[in-house]
Amino acid sequence: MRGLDSIDQSGENEASRQILDQIGRRMLKRRVDALKNLPTFPESVLRMNEMMLSDQSNQSFGQIAEAIEADPVMTARILRMVNSAFYGVSGAISSVYDALVMLGLDVVRGIILSSSSMDLAAGRQGVRGLREHSFGAAVAASALAKVLGVSRVEEASAAALMHDIGKLVLASQLGREYDQVVSRAIRHDQTIYQAESDMLGVSHDVIGKWLVTRWRLPASLAEPIALHHTPEKSRRYQETTAIVHVADLMVRGYGFGFAGDMIMPDLSQSAWRTLSLNARKMEKAVKLMHDDLQKAMVQANLYVFE
Numbered sequence: 288m289r290g291l292d293s294i295d296q297s298g299e300n301e302a303s304r305q306i307l308d309q310i311g312r313r314m315l316k317r318r319v320d321a322l323k324n325l326p327t328f329p330e331s332v333l334r335m336n337e338m339m340l341s342d343q344s345n346q347s348f349g350q351i352a353e354a355i356e357a358d359p360v361m362t363a364r365i366l367r368m369v370n371s372a373f374y375g376v377s378g379a380i381s382s383v384y385d386a387l388v389m390l391g392l393d394v395v396r397g398i399i400l401s402s403s404s405m406d407l408a409a410g411r412q413g414v415r416g417l418r419e420h421s422f423g424a425a426v427a428a429s430a431l432a433k434v435l436g437v438s439r440v441e442e443a444s445a446a447a448l449m450h451d452i453g454k455l456v457l458a459s460q461l462g463r464e465y466d467q468v469v470s471r472a473i474r475h476d477q478t479i480y481q482a483e484s485d486m487l488g489v490s491h492d493v494i495g496k497w498l499v500t501r502w503r504l505p506a507s508l509a510e511p512i513a514l515h516h517t518p519e520k521s522r523r524y525q526e527t528t529a530i531v532h533v534a535d536l537m538v539r540g541y542g543f544g545f546a547g548d549m550i551m552p553d554l555s556q557s558a559w560r561t562l563s564l565n566a567r568k569m570e571k572a573v574k575l576m577h578d579d580l581q582k583a584m585v586q587a588n589l590y591v592f593e
């Protein structure tokens with residue numbers, strides 16, 4: 288009799304565990320869906336974004352620079368970032384106005400949004416590693432773009448800086464549940480991309496797409512961010528998308544930062560073909576990435592978002 292009781296009990300436990308699991312999953316899904324509305328940035332950042340988006344013929348760079356410079360922390364971050372050796376204008380930019388003129392509104396906007404996303408996730412487990420991974424990817428993308436001789440090196444680099452922005456938002460908004468996704472990826476030898484899909488039903492590239500659509504980033508930045516794991520789907524910005532995809536792998540292979548998993552995702556053959564890559568070009572790009580990362584560490588630009 289006792290035996291039957293305990294079987295009944297364990298059956299009940301199993302049933303209630305399943306119900307709790309279902310409720311938990313439904314609640315998690317609701318929280319992931321709620322990320323589409325992302326009302327989380329400080330008012331000042333949203334204002335800067337709006338200002339830089341509004342009719343640019345009516346907004347002089349001077350006024351925009353003035354608005355940004357009202358925030359000394361953001362100003363310092365922008366100047367440290369754009370003066371990093373890998374931007375190719377090292378030490379030459381001394382004001383936000385110069386940054387806007389030399390790099391363009393969208394690249395500076397990308398830096399502001401990415402640094403604000405890092406703020407959102409500050410203190411969360413693994414965010415420091417992710418910040419290094421993002422910075423390293425920006426350095427790698429710039430190195431690759433230079434070796435391949437593509438125009439708009441800064442654009443490729445800004446897209447790479449932001450490519451995993453969806454992870455930052457997931458980490459900041461889901462907290463403990465996202466830690467579990469990272470643990471699962473490590474435990475099961477999965478990519479973080481697979482673990483997100485399995486546990487959350489959505490991956491960080493999709494979240495990245497929601498974000499950049501909401502922020503109205505230009506397609507030249509938005510497409511590489513949204514498709515960095517599926518570059519073969521790119522139609523308009525295949526070159527930049529392929530560069531961001533390869534840069535992500537370059538910085539992982541180099542062992543710099545932490546992307547949230549311990550295994551290398553597959554290299555897309557389509558990205559390799561799009562860039563006409565070969566071993567010699569890759570070797571040159573890795574060497575340049577290494578040199579630029581070393582310089583960035585010496586300049587202490589590495590922790591640009593602290």
Ligand SMILES: [Fe+2]
Nearest residue numbers: 450451491515
């Ligand atoms: Fe990613």
Ligand SMILES: [Fe+2]
Nearest residue numbers: 450451535546
């Ligand atoms: Fe990444």
